[in-house]
Amino acid sequence: MKNILKISIIVCFGLFSQMASANSWNTDTLKVIQANGEMVKIILNNIQDKEDVKALNLKKILESISENAGDLNDEEVLVAGENVTYLIKQSGDYYYLSELSTKSNDLYKVQILETTSRTELDRIKEEASKRGIEIAYENLQIINGRIEAITLKVDCNDGYSGTASTTNMPESGIGFIRDYSANADAHFQMGKIFTNGDDDSENDWGSEFEKDFSTAFNKEKVVEKDKDRLVKHDQDIEFSVGLNNYLNSSDQFPDTDNKNFALDPLTSWTYGIHSNHKISVSPYVKFNFQLGILWNNFALADNNYQFTKGQEQVELLDNDLSRPDINPTRSKLNITYLNFNFVPMFHLGKSSDAFRIGVGPFGSYRIASKSKFKYDDDGKDVIKNNFHINNWKYGLKAQIGWKGVDLFATYDLSPIFIEDRGPEADYPLRAISFGVIF
Numbered sequence: 001m002k003n004i005l006k007i008s009i010i011v012c013f014g015l016f017s018q019m020a021s022a023n024s025w026n027t028d029t030l031k032v033i034q035a036n037g038e039m040v041k042i043i044l045n046n047i048q049d050k051e052d053v054k055a056l057n058l059k060k061i062l063e064s065i066s067e068n069a070g071d072l073n074d075e076e077v078l079v080a081g082e083n084v085t086y087l088i089k090q091s092g093d094y095y096y097l098s099e100l101s102t103k104s105n106d107l108y109k110v111q112i113l114e115t116t117s118r119t120e121l122d123r124i125k126e127e128a129s130k131r132g133i134e135i136a137y138e139n140l141q142i143i144n145g146r147i148e149a150i151t152l153k154v155d156c157n158d159g160y161s162g163t164a165s166t167t168n169m170p171e172s173g174i175g176f177i178r179d180y181s182a183n184a185d186a187h188f189q190m191g192k193i194f195t196n197g198d199d200d201s202e203n204d205w206g207s208e209f210e211k212d213f214s215t216a217f218n219k220e221k222v223v224e225k226d227k228d229r230l231v232k233h234d235q236d237i238e239f240s241v242g243l244n245n246y247l248n249s250s251d252q253f254p255d256t257d258n259k260n261f262a263l264d265p266l267t268s269w270t271y272g273i274h275s276n277h278k279i280s281v282s283p284y285v286k287f288n289f290q291l292g293i294l295w296n297n298f299a300l301a302d303n304n305y306q307f308t309k310g311q312e313q314v315e316l317l318d319n320d321l322s323r324p325d326i327n328p329t330r331s332k333l334n335i336t337y338l339n340f341n342f343v344p345m346f347h348l349g350k351s352s353d354a355f356r357i358g359v360g361p362f363g364s365y366r367i368a369s370k371s372k373f374k375y376d377d378d379g380k381d382v383i384k385n386n387f388h389i390n391n392w393k394y395g396l397k398a399q400i401g402w403k404g405v406d407l408f409a410t411y412d413l414s415p416i417f418i419e420d421r422g423p424e425a426d427y428p429l430r431a432i433s434f435g436v437i438f
Contacts, residue, residue: 089159100182113173160188167350232280240272242435261423267299283350294339303328307371313421330374337364359398388421406437
C-alpha cells in the first residue's frame with residue numbers, strides 16, 4: 001500500500017509538471033513507474049491537448065503494468081483511459097506510453113529515394129523532430145546527386161526504433177512508417193517497405209513488409225541490394241607526386257656501377273594529373289581508367305654532366321672540362337607524356353573508404369622533352385630535343401589505398417631510350433617511380 005501511494009505521488013507529480021508544457025505532437029517525459037516499484041520514465045507521445053493528460057486513468061495504468069509486467073517483454077499492452085486508448089510498450093528498463101489515434105489510418109512515414117537531396121534529408125530530419133522522432137544519417141554517400149549508400153537510424157522515443165542500411169539504393173527507396181492508429185496491425189515498420197513509386201498511405205504496406213522484414217524494434221535491418229542495378233560510373237580528378245629513378249637490364253641502379261648518368265633520387269621527381277573514371281561492377285571491384293599528363297624528371301647526381309643529343313645516341317657533356325669557369329647547380333632531363341592507366345581495384349569493404357589494392361598496365365606517349373642545365377648567377381641552358389627517347393613506353397602500375405589517399409609504384413617494361421641509343425648502348429635504362437595519389 002505504501003509503495004502504491006509512493007508511485008501515485010510520483011506519477012501525479014510528473015503529470016502536473018508536464019501539463020503546462022504539453023503541446024501538440026510533442027514528446028513529453030514523465031518519471032514514473034516500473035513493475036517492481038522503481039522509478040523510471042514513461043514517454044507520452046502524440047499528446048493532442050492538455051485535457052487529454054487529465055483524462056489519463058493512472059490507476060488503470062498502474063494496475064495494467066503490475067498485472068502484465070511478466071508478459072511485457074517486447075510486447076504491447078493496450079490500456080483504456082477515460083477518453084482515449086494508450087499503448088504501453090517496454091524497451092529495456094523503461095515503459096513507453098503512447099496515445100493511440102481514433103483514426104483508422106493515422107500514420108507518419110518517411111521515404112528516402114536515390115534522388116533525395118541533402119537539403120531534403122535535412123528537411124525530413126527537422127520535420128520528424130517536431131513529431132518527437134529522432135533521425136540520424138550515417139555512412140551517407142551522395143555521388144553525382146544520387147544516394148549511393150546510407151544508414152538510416154530512427155528513434156520514435158516511444159519504444160520504437162530501428163536501423164536500415166543500403167549500399168545500393170532500391171528504386172522504391174527505404175524508410176519507415178509509424179502508425180498511431182488504435183487498430184493498426186503494426187505500429188512501426190522500417191526498411192524496404194514501399195513498392196516502386198508508391199506514395200499512397202492507403203496501400204497495404206503491412207502485408208508487403210511481413211514477407212521481407214521482421215518488426216524493426218531495436219533491430220538492425222540491411223536492405224537487400226538491387227541485383228538488377230546497372231554498372232555505376234564515377235569520375236574525379238587525381239593528382240600524383242613521387243620520385244623517379246631508372247634501372248639497367250639487371251635491375252640495378254647506375255650508381256652501383258659508378259656511371260656518370262646516375263641520378264640524385266631525392267630531386268628526381270614525377271608529377272601527374274589525371275581524369276579518373278571508376279567503373280563499379282560491385283562494391284568490391286572497381287576498374288580505374290585514368291587519362292592525363294605525366295612529367296618525369298631525371299636529375300643527375302653529378303651536376304657537371306649535361307644531357308645532349310649526339311649523332312647516334314644521347315651523350316653526357318662534361319662541363320668540368322668544357323666550361324671550367326662555371327659552377328653547376330642542377331642538371332636534369334624532363335620528359336612529358338600523355339599517359340593512360342588501367343588499374344582494377346579490389347576493395348576489402350563496401351565503403352568507398354575501405355582498404356583497396358590493385359595492379360594494371362599503363363601506356364604513355366612522349367609529347368615533349370628537354371634538358372635543363374643550371375649554374376651560378378642564375379645561368380640556365382635549356383635544350384629541347386627528343387634525345388633519342390622512345391616516343392612510346394608501357395609498363396605496370398600498382399596501387400594500394402585507404403580512404404582518400406593511395407600509394408603507387410610504376411615499372412617501365414620498355415626502355416626510356418631507343419635501343420642502343422641510351423647513354424651507353426649496352427646499358428638500357430627502364431624508369432621506376434613511386435609516390436602518393438590524392
